[in-house]
Amino acid sequence: MTDNKYAFFIGCLIPYRELAYEISARRIAKKLGIKLITMPDANCCGLPIDPVNHEMSIALAARNLCIAEDMGLNIITLCNGCFATLTKTNKQLKKDRELRQRVNKYLADISLEFKGSIEVKHFIEILAEDVGIEKLSELVTKPFNDLKVAEHYGCHFLRPHKYLETENPENPTVLTKLIELTGATVVDYLDESECCGGTVLGIDPNIPLSLARDKLKNIKEAGAEAIITICPNCHMIYDLNQPRIEKTFSETYGLPVLHYPQLLGLAMGITPEELALDELRVKADKVLSRLVEEIKVKH
Amino acid sequence: MSNEVKTYRKPLRIDPEFKNLVLKMPGGETLKICFQCGTCTSSCPIAQIIDTYRPNQLMRLAQFGLKDKVLSSKTIWLCAACATCVDRCPQGVEMASVLRVLKNLAVKEGCVPRVFKDFGSAILKTGFVYNIPKTRTKKREDAGLPPLSKTKIEDIKKLAEKTGFIDTIKGEESDDRQ
Structure with missing residues (x-):
């Protein structure tokens, strides 16, 4: 995994209402030499629809994780909601074989497979721990x-x-x-x-x-x-x-x-x-x- | 015990299999170990401002098999999923997950608050829960931000079919739950 280079998961609320967060975070990243690579083809993290359909929620989260796996990069996120959903799904999929098989069955239809090769981090963690x-x-x-x-x-x-x-x-x-x-x-x-x-x-x-x-x-x-x-x-x-x-x-x-x-x-x-x-x-x-x-x- | 029980006018119907149904669903496993200490309710930010929202009572109703009462309850939708109760429960009950299971089951009974239908149709159209208006994308450009990625919608539709999400958001709307 390349240092200082991350798959950037923007989510929905930031582009919709909170652009200043992205602008300022990108400015800090530039100053610190952190490269934020836009995730092609990403989708909703899954959190908003978890109350009505948990399976779809984890399928959406897993699809994002697979995209970052294909990029060979850890995910970085600015939003707590995206962070929690992607982190929890990532950890559970890595640990729970039964769940992994179930989710991979959903993903097989769209030619993806969860491998468990990346991690999810919050921008704040990168600042405090990595920098x-x-x-x-x-x-x-x-x-x-x-x-x-x-x-x-x-x-x-x-x-x-x-x-x-x-x-x-x-x-x-x-x-x-x-x-x-x-x-x-x-x-x-x-x-x-x-x-x-x-x-x-x-x-x-x-x-x-x-x-x-x-x-x-x-x-x-x-x-x-x-x-x-x-x-x-x-x-x-x-x-x-x-x-x-x-x-x-x-x-x-x-x-x-x-x-x-x-x-x-x-x-x-x-x-x-x-x-x-x-x-x-x-x-x-x-x-x-x-x-x-x-x-x-x-x- | 609860206001909700006192004001319930129809005879209470008990479904002895209900708790087993919850226990079998991913996230519902810890329902049986709740011993009604009330830590969840006293830690809950929502319970502080909404008198009728008492998560420990919802647990008891579910354990007793009062299926209709639980699944038609407006209050199960008030959980903000902050998970303070999960972190503080002395028994290790994953309250937020159990409540999510109850909500997922309520959906199967036809109870879906409108906001989730809106989220659902946006996801099937754009991949995200909000349609980003043109003024915003223009603002992105002006600020020198890279363009947003486009989601392969066929993929999202396939996942929605596989997971039953298509049916989740298709059912009747239940505006009375707002």
């Missing part, structure tokens, strides 16, 4: 000063732990470390691990809106000035829907929600334009004002 906190810290030339942020991992980066095996879901640290290297401070808030509810948006929009309102309230009370996310679904709920939440509950939050690559990029001295900060619904001017003016000299 490393130390290397990233060295690239920070314009750190934030006196900026308090709240982190939101999103459930599907961590749970179910049994299948994803990322970090202890009750006390994750990877995003905290990644945020702190930019100079920003991570503040604790009530019910940090609470879900955004994005997956039931289509069933009852009041659920995610109520959950998001609680989250925004708790974050505001903790004194944070921005939220950092690593999932387009969570981002959509907190950023795109923030005006709707404010209207529904007659409250004001004005909390900018940044995709992690945007925060990192700013601290690396990349311009707000290149990181598509103007795509955010809640403007991040306050965050930008906390960037240290002059380039810090590194020893």
